[in-house]
Amino acid sequence: MSAKPQSGGVVLGMLALAAGVTALSRRRCSRARGAGRRTPQPTVTAARRLNRAAGLIATSTLLDSGVEHYRGSFHNKAMLTPLVASALTFAVSVHGTGDDRPVAHRIRDPIYAGAALTGLVGTFFHLYNVGKRPGGFSWQNLFYGSPLGAPSALALSGLLGYYSERLRGSGAGKAPRVFGLRAGRALAALTAMGLAATAAEAGLLHFRGAYHDPFMYVPVTVPPIAAVLLVETAATHPHKPRGLTRWWLRLTALVGFVGAGFHIFGVHRDMGGWHNWRQNVLNGPPIPAPPSFTGLALAGLAALGLIEEHPNA
Amino acid sequence: MPERFPGYDVMARRDTASWNDATRKAIDARLATRDSPEFFNPEEWRTLDAICERIVPQASGRMRVPTAALVDRKLAEDRRDGYRDARLPPLREAWRRGLAALEAAAQVRAGAKFHALTASAQDTLLRDMQHGRLDGEAWGDMPAELFFKERVMHDILAAYYSHPESWNEIGFGGPAGPRGYVRMYFNRRDPWEAAEAKPGRADKARKTNQHAGSLEQKVLTRMNADDRG
């Protein structure tokens, strides 16, 4: 193998890491800047964090469904839908992240709802596709058929975004509630579910890869622990210290980015490396998948923030 | 017979990740085979060439596969298969004897050389050989039908289907490695595979086949330029 793909892999891995660090540090900057100007409503801060989380998950979905549906040759035109939905979700999430008004946005809102719906419909499509293959819901079809868990990432992105819009509208001063539920706790539960489901999908696909590398156990251990900590913190607040949960969520965010780096290395080490990218990007480990964990961890941090601001949230 | 894979050319992928250096070397050498004998004498060569044309007739408008020359090289190098029906003499002798016996039969039947016969007369002789209906001293103890099956068919088909042009005809993906295939399910085609002409849509397949090749070549030219730089 030539040196070129190798260096390409390293460069891409470092880019992914840099992106991760930037995302985390920008988060800190924006908070500091916001605090200097005026004190925003805590619900709006949380909502913006959720926009960011939704945007990150949407990016992951956009790239992942793009690659996977390209592998499927877009043989059904409906396979374009998640690309459109996740691209729009990404766009409105960027907009939402920069928007500190305490009201739901009339374009963001329906787009988020649409993304959630698309994810739901996609899940049914994938279930149908797997079910009709010979062998039905066998390991073979779970491994290589339409991935059952993938569309729910889009649904999750939409839900988080939709939730952020509700949060903005929930008003200041009192403990925020969404759909009659205490917002912090509900969001923590939603995020924990997302983390658990995404870890389950990573578990399935890493099982397909026979856990040939011990690092493949990381995404099936770190995020579920984050989910447990998040739920526990939400349930026992305010009597529980939150430091461990916060740091564990940050670790989970990092896992998502480092995971992408590992996957980039995985593509490079397959036969022909990056010279054979048309095969290895599709058949090697999915590079855009791991950052979903980062998005979910950011959502978890937003939930944690809400709970801190409003012990009753 | 209309072309099933119009515009498809395995060779369009020669410089892509579908081929490695070992493959390029092997196929380049095959394509450089001169269409003239190294082992057979001119008379045997004419007979062999005529047989090849009947066993694997070639469409006009496509590159001609030098089938007889590829068979000839197998004999020139005495490349054997690792087994031999005990009723047959060794590779070279079997061919020499078989070609002579076929010529003898052509002489008896039609008073002419095999290559000078009409296609249908050639086919009749070959079919008689296939079914063991040719005899005569020239065969010795070699059964004609066995010579037909184990030498004529085996060696000629192996020669013809070793040539990229034959792969174009049948839509075979050709060399694959380091890049193999991704899309494994029914009716799924990787972009570097042959597109099949559906009834009345030959143009669409042609476009796909030509586009796949040319896009790939463009990207590669750039990548190779990068490599040099």
Next chain:
Amino acid sequence: MMNVESNEPGDALQTPRGKHGRAPDPLRVGGWMPMREYPEDEAVDFVIVGTGAGGGTLACKLAEAGFSVVGMEAGAWWRPLEEFASDETHQAKLYWTDERLCDGADPLKLGSNNSGKAVGGSTVHFAMVSLRFRPEWFKCRSLLGYGADWPLDWREMWRYYREVEQALKISGPVTYPWGPPRPRYPYRAHEVNAAGWVLARACEAMGIAWTETPLATLSAPRGLAHPCVYRGFCVVGCATNAKQSALITWIPRAVKAGAEIRDLAMVGRIEVDDAGRATGVHYQREGRWRFQRARNVVVAGYAIETPRLLFNSANSRWPDGLANGSGLVGKNLMVQTNQGVFGVMEDEIRWYKGPPSLTLTEHWNYTDAGKDFFGGYAFMAQGPLPQAWASTQACNRGLWGETLKREMAQYNHQAGLKIVGETLPQERNCVTLADEKDQYGLPIARVTHSLCDNDKALVKHSIDFMSASLDAIGARDIWAEADDSAHLNGTARMGDDPATSVVDADCRSWDIPNLWICDGSVFPTVGGVNPSLTIQAIACRTGDRIRQLAARGEL
């Protein structure tokens, strides 16, 4: 792109590579690994003739047990990453193409079909199908009423199957539908290709179970070996090292443990002293005959070269060949019937993609009811490359001219099912010496083979069943292959009785205590599965047994 070292020696077929204290490292482009070398005039503990599934595996096990081992290989030491082309003709360099004569009512086809000549033997170009025997087959005379009992217990064999499956990181289904429970395969099954799905649909239409084929090719990375890229040239040699051949697995392990492998080294004769013990082997390398002294000789040349070497080693004391007190050396040659049924599908199949047999059914190995014959068969999905497919069409249907070309044009819609069918041991099926000599001046083998009525009844049953199953899923132009076979076994069978077998359960010959036979030759029966996993399991067991015997001073 390739970075080839400038000190790369020339043609692997001309110049030995396992020399000067080093050997090619097949996992690195241009790489070498250090290799111990043993002098010829000092006896090594073991000289092993052949480095395939039997010899390569045993060389590894014995070297790792601390014995001094020299492996002799008539073929070349290839570097798959650099030297394997995607080309049927070119890759003939992997086959045993030295002349052999075939006769009998059903003469065999050898060469590419079943005979390798390379470091790693036939495993370099095998189809990677790695199946366990049905437990009852080890006692098929007692339990099923045919063939001969093995002197081995299935439970012990299943432990060794596990060892081989781990060593080769077999990719297989999560649960296997037939036989007693087995541990999960180390790697997951590969994605099934359309040709494999045809088998799945066909089995479901007939109401029988199917599964992904356990294959010795990686579905995930393993060290420096790449996972499979589904290029489909498996049976002409894997250029990515996904295939876990002996060349990639056992041989590097053996070399690391201190074994020396000599490539381009053709053994022509085993020397036996007056005391009736083997003293070493005469072999030809770099154009001259040499002699390697050894305390033990292991013959692992597969079911044709093994008896041929024993015959060519005949002397005044053993005029009928070594280890032939029973008169059974060379007899009971068993192939597996390999007939297929083919049809044309409406769907595009493109069966050239991926390993050829990604799915299979062992239904008729594990079901005894409804059979009018002894033995069993598995059948598998197919994916022949163009030359092989043209040859199948021509040999079985006699097609040529425009008719053939029309049939060939359906290549991408073609699907097929093919059996690995058990044949019964028959003494008339045998390997003997012919009068012709090969390039080393050694008499060549004559291979005599005829199917018996039971074999034909099995084939007919399978063809009827597979034809019906293809018909049930809407294939058209269905036709059956009359004549094909695979694998070679049985010419030096193992047993409990010196009168009716050549070697004992430890693969030790009854007649010469330091002469061993370790390859498919020792099979008393063949079952209906590909033999490579069983050959390797036997080699692992033999390695363990030799270690135990040596510890007890019984070598």
